Amino acid sequence: MSKLYEKRDVHIRKLQDAGHVLRTNPYDGLIDEYVLYDCHHNGPACVNCHESWCMYCADDIEPCAETFEARAEAYRKAQCIKPD
Numbered sequence: 724m725s726k727l728y729e730k731r732d733v734h735i736r737k738l739q740d741a742g743h744v745l746r747t748n749p750y751d752g753l754i755d756e757y758v759l760y761d762c763h764h765n766g767p768a769c770v771n772c773h774e775s776w777c778m779y780c781a782d783d784i785e786p787c788a789e790t791f792e793a794r795a796e797a798y799r800k801a802q803c804i805k806p807d
Contacts, residue, residue: 734766743787744769744771745770746768758775759777764780765779766781769787771789771790
């Protein structure tokens with residue numbers, strides 16, 4: 724496996740581990756690696772938070788702000804509900 728594919732796989736794994744749900748191609752179900760496309764920058768995007776990342780430049784991956792847990796926490800804070 725080439726270094727480029729290894730870097731891509733690590734990048735996608737980091738995004739998924741951070742709770743991002745990556746957009747897929749409708750015709751084959753594979754992750755769309757060209758949602759972000761600008762010259763030499765390309766990468767996937769999250770269907771929940773709509774962020775996108777260059778596979779070559781982005782190393783710092785923030786957790787998805789639109790996961791169920793994040794929305795539940797925001798609701799609890801808005802309602803002043805203490806977590807169990």
